[in-house]
Amino acid sequence: xxxxxxxxxxxxxxxxxxxxxxxxxxxxxxxxxxxxxxxxxxxxxxxxxxxxxxxxxxxxxxxxxxxxxxxxxxxxxxxxxxxxxxxxxxxxxxxxxxxxxxxxxxxxxxxxxxxxxxxxxxxxxxxxxxxxxxxxxxxxxxxxxxxxxxxxxxxxxxxxxxxxxxxxxxxxxxxxxxxxxxxxxxxxxxxxxxxxxxxxxxxxxxxxxxxxxxxxxxxxxxxxxxxxxxxxxxxxxxxxxxxxxxxxxxxxxxxxxxxxxxxxxxxxxxxxxxxxxxxxxxxxxxxxxxxxxxxxxxxxxxxxx
Amino acid sequence: xxxxxxxxxxxxxxxxxxxxxxxxxxxxxxxxxxxxxxxxxxxxxxxxxxxxxxxxxxxxxxxxxxxxxxxxxxxxxxxxxxxxxxxxxxxxxxxxxxxxxxxxxxxxxxxxxxxxxxxxxxxxxxxxxxxxxxxxxxxxxxxxxxxxxxxxxxxxxxxxxxxxxxxxxxxxxxxxxxxxxxxxxxxxxxxxxxxxxxxxxxxxxxxxxxxxxxxxxxxxxxxxxxxxxxxxxxxxxxxxxxxxxxxxxxxxxxxxxxxx
Amino acid sequence: xxxxxxxxxxxxxxxxxxxxxxxxxxxxxxxxxxxxxxxxxxxxxxxxxxxxxxxxxxxxxxxxxxxxxxxxxxxxxxxxxxxxxxxxxxxxxxxxxxxxxxxxxxxxxxxxxxxxxxxxxxxxxxxxxxxxxxxxxxxxxxxxxxxxxxxxxxxxxxxxxxxxxxxxxxxxxxxxxxxxxxxxxxxxxxxxxxxxxxxxxxxxxxxxxxxxxxxxxxxxxxxxxxxxxxxxxxxxxxxxxxxxxxxxxxxxxxxxxxxxxxxxxxxxxxxxxxxxxxxxxx
Numbered sequence: 001x002x003x004x005x006x007x008x009x010x011x012x013x014x015x016x017x018x019x020x021x022x023x024x025x026x027x028x029x030x031x032x033x034x035x036x037x038x039x040x041x042x043x044x045x046x047x048x049x050x051x052x053x054x055x056x057x058x059x060x061x062x063x064x065x066x067x068x069x070x071x072x073x074x075x076x077x078x079x080x081x082x083x084x085x086x087x088x089x090x091x092x093x094x095x096x097x098x099x100x101x102x103x104x105x106x107x108x109x110x111x112x113x114x115x116x117x118x119x120x121x122x123x124x125x126x127x128x129x130x131x132x133x134x135x136x137x138x139x140x141x142x143x144x145x146x147x148x149x150x151x152x153x154x155x156x157x158x159x160x161x162x163x164x165x166x167x168x169x170x171x172x173x174x175x176x177x178x179x180x181x182x183x184x185x186x187x188x189x190x191x192x193x194x195x196x197x198x199x200x201x202x203x204x205x206x207x208x209x210x211x212x213x214x215x216x217x218x219x220x221x222x223x224x225x226x227x228x229x230x231x232x233x234x235x236x237x238x239x240x241x242x243x244x245x246x247x248x249x250x251x252x253x254x255x256x257x258x259x260x261x262x263x264x265x266x267x268x269x270x271x272x273x274x275x276x277x278x279x280x281x282x283x284x285x286x287x288x289x290x291x292x293x294x295x296x297x298x299x300x301x302x303x304x305x
Numbered sequence: 306x307x308x309x310x311x312x313x314x315x316x317x318x319x320x321x322x323x324x325x326x327x328x329x330x331x332x333x334x335x336x337x338x339x340x341x342x343x344x345x346x347x348x349x350x351x352x353x354x355x356x357x358x359x360x361x362x363x364x365x366x367x368x369x370x371x372x373x374x375x376x377x378x379x380x381x382x383x384x385x386x387x388x389x390x391x392x393x394x395x396x397x398x399x400x401x402x403x404x405x406x407x408x409x410x411x412x413x414x415x416x417x418x419x420x421x422x423x424x425x426x427x428x429x430x431x432x433x434x435x436x437x438x439x440x441x442x443x444x445x446x447x448x449x450x451x452x453x454x455x456x457x458x459x460x461x462x463x464x465x466x467x468x469x470x471x472x473x474x475x476x477x478x479x480x481x482x483x484x485x486x487x488x489x490x491x492x493x494x495x496x497x498x499x500x501x502x503x504x505x506x507x508x509x510x511x512x513x514x515x516x517x518x519x520x521x522x523x524x525x526x527x528x529x530x531x532x533x534x535x536x537x538x539x540x541x542x543x544x545x546x547x548x549x550x551x552x553x554x555x556x557x558x559x560x561x562x563x564x565x
Numbered sequence: 566x567x568x569x570x571x572x573x574x575x576x577x578x579x580x581x582x583x584x585x586x587x588x589x590x591x592x593x594x595x596x597x598x599x600x601x602x603x604x605x606x607x608x609x610x611x612x613x614x615x616x617x618x619x620x621x622x623x624x625x626x627x628x629x630x631x632x633x634x635x636x637x638x639x640x641x642x643x644x645x646x647x648x649x650x651x652x653x654x655x656x657x658x659x660x661x662x663x664x665x666x667x668x669x670x671x672x673x674x675x676x677x678x679x680x681x682x683x684x685x686x687x688x689x690x691x692x693x694x695x696x697x698x699x700x701x702x703x704x705x706x707x708x709x710x711x712x713x714x715x716x717x718x719x720x721x722x723x724x725x726x727x728x729x730x731x732x733x734x735x736x737x738x739x740x741x742x743x744x745x746x747x748x749x750x751x752x753x754x755x756x757x758x759x760x761x762x763x764x765x766x767x768x769x770x771x772x773x774x775x776x777x778x779x780x781x782x783x784x785x786x787x788x789x790x791x792x793x794x795x796x797x798x799x800x801x802x803x804x805x806x807x808x809x810x811x812x813x814x815x816x817x818x819x820x821x822x823x824x825x826x827x828x829x830x831x832x833x834x835x836x837x838x839x840x841x842x843x844x845x846x847x
Contacts, residue, residue: 007683015687076706135587136580139598140605150827151820152781154697155797158788158804159812163626166807234693242695249788250804257698265701265789273705277698284694364743383749390747396740399840400762409758413750441840 025055026077027069078271086275102279108256112244116179124187132195145188158250175247182243183236190232194225230295237287311497312338318369329522330356343498345508346516353523354501388465389458395450397442404438407457428456448479466498509551519561527557568619572612579608628810636810651796652822654711655783659718667726675734692724700786709790717786722775733767766841769834776826
């Protein structure tokens with residue numbers, strides 16, 4: 001266990017250290033402007049003169065401002081502890097029902113994600129079963145399913161939101177629709193692969209038992225497809241989350257992680273953007289990890305891990 | 306016929322630790338292989354025959370005892386490109402043609418382009434694959450791929466050829482044919498060959514010396530100098546002499562088995 | 566109502582034809598393999614056209630395909646400018662920079678087993694995150710123009726490409742590595758002659774995934790801020806004006822660009838990894 005943990009921890013610590021170091025040159029210019037306004041002596045004087053100078057040079061000649069780069073109000077690059085403290089303030093220190101709580105916003109996005117994911121996965125599995133059992137469906141739909149993975153479907157998100165809004169469907173459902181769409185195709189492609197994965201030998205064996213198609217499906221194909229399904233589910237749930245976030249952008253929504261990202265971007269609230277991003281990352285990681293845990297438990301129970 | 310000793314192992318041991326305790330893959334194995342001999346190693350799974358071959362090739366490190374190849378350590382011999390190794394699977398690179406695969410060691414060892422072309426031609430002729438130089442591995446049958454693998458091992462004129470159950474995955478008819486070819490090749494090139502096999506007839510047919518090994522711990526139970534003549538048509542396998550040697554091998558295997 | 570009835574008839578007729586073709590004796594031929602999905606797609610378009618016109622579906626909900634084609638024909642100049650901005654300037658440049666950086670990083674990481682053991686899990690983790698969320702930050706750093714879009718694309722393609730390349734470099738079997746060992750090959754020789762060619766299928770898998778990510782990244786990044794040109798910009802602006810025909814026109818362009826990009830990489834893949842079982846149709 002330590003064998004795997006140590007390299008990972010080292011990489012993470014290295015990344016964090018690099019982040020801290022990068023904060024200084026990124027924020028030095030605004031830090032110097034603030035310092036100058038407070039009366040400090042900056043070399044060279046005047047924000048205009050400094051604008052085109054190299055950040056690293058400015059750090060070298062104005063090292064007194066280094067500490068200030070870590071606590072800027074609207075930093076170009078917030079320091080890790082600034083992001084952490086903002087995260088703490090908007091999650092633990094706020095009531096979950098408050099409109100300023102990041103947990104509240106995360107739940108808004110998460111609920112759309114989960115609903116969409118469930119729908120997309122359900123329909124995807126159904127279509128996959130249909131494709132495997134009907135040659136016409138296979139030859140008509142599969143090429144489109146595969147081709148659709150090369151098309152930037154996410155670009156349609158604004159339109160879907162607006163169209164559904166205009167016929168009265170608002171809020172959770174349009175976002176869930178986008179999420180469903182994004183998880184649908186990976187699940188179809190993966191599930192078809194999985195349902196077809198048993199080798200010739202296994203299928204022939206069931207033939208000698210005179211097994212019907214539904215029986216073969218239940219006893220062989222579905223169990224065999226589970227590893228493939230779980231791989232697709234991991235991709236699908238991450239895609240569903242992205243879909244829900246992007247779904248919050250077009251209509252200028254005020255609730256949800258995407259909305260927080262957009263608001264932070266409009267009002268120049270950098271730390272808010274970063275904390276929303278980290279929250280989205282945490283949600284994504286938790287979802288994928290959850291699917292992974294379910295995968296491990298299920299496959300272990302079936303002796304397939 | 307020089308009688309110099311090419312490979313010399315004294316009290317060679319290889320023990321490795323597993324979760325279930327120490328495994329003695331090799332224990333106090335001593336053997337001398339003379340130049341030009343065809344030595345077969347035969348025994349059940351776990352007897353150490355492949356491990357022994359791999360130690361000779363510097364693919365495993367012994368934990369005790371001594372072994373020299375061409376008078377130097379296996380590592381030095383490997384650096385001097387003293388041997389060619391043939392694995393159980395052909396292991397040809399699918400992105401290279403047959404000719405390209407044979408060129409692989411030649412490129413690594415720095416032969417000139419002209420030399421490479423000549424060697425490829427010669428060695429393909431030796432294994433009777435001259436027409437397949439431009440073909441790709443997947444276009445060849447299993448037996449042909451193994452022949453290409455042998456050609457690859459011969460391309461750079463190593464004096465020693467180490468072969469780890471090269472024909473194990475092939476059917477018997479192809480195997481017989483390849484056995485014949487290998488013998489012919491050996492007579493033409495006078496290489497020293499170390500050959501690991503599971504098959505008693507194969508071991509007796511091919512070798513001048515048969516080393517019988519048994520497992521737990523991996524050790525040599527018998528070393529048989531073959532009395533068969535150099536000329537060996539396939540039907541020699543029905544001769545009395547052949548059957549007697551095979552019988553002796555079988556007894557050696559059983560002795561190792563019963564001693565467990 | 567007659568139009569609905571007619572649409573249903575058309576659908577059933579086309580589907581029956583497809584069933585016949587799919588289960589018939591010629592179903593294995595390339596011709597049939599192309600006809601069936603094409604017929605399916607065309608039928609879909611036809612039914613769409615008939616239902617939208619027949620049921621008088623308002624334009625703000627769903628324009629008919631014929632109108633979309635008209636809009637495309639009328640706005641070729643705008644569509645082209647948007648394509649250049651988003652795809653050529655943003656997506657393609659970001660793709661090239663991001664993939665090259667990822668490949669080089671993978672080569673470096675490969676030399677140090679410790680690094681690769683630490684980087685693979687972290688890289689896998691980051692690749693699963695909603696990287697699109699970095700778009701506002703990158704727009705803040707690199708400005709509104711194509712540079713920020715290219716930056717978003719770089720971040721989006723970097724980790725999948727890195728993970729795939731590292732995995733590909735580890736893909737050699739013990740036997741192949743042993744063979745190199747018996748040749749006393751130097752690490753550089755082993756890298757160039759064995760590990761790099763063996764990694765190609767994985768690398769191309771990453772390159773193909775990245776084509777889709779690149780286009781998505783460039784378009785969605787424009788939702789966060791863009792000069793008045795670009796596919797993402799046009800989509801969100803047209804949505805605001807309820808000019809859905811223009812939106813669909815841009816989507817068609819995006820779809821064509823996406824599949825052409827993917828197809829181009831797939832063709833190169835076929836040439837480079839001709840030897841891999843997946844390319845030999847086994």
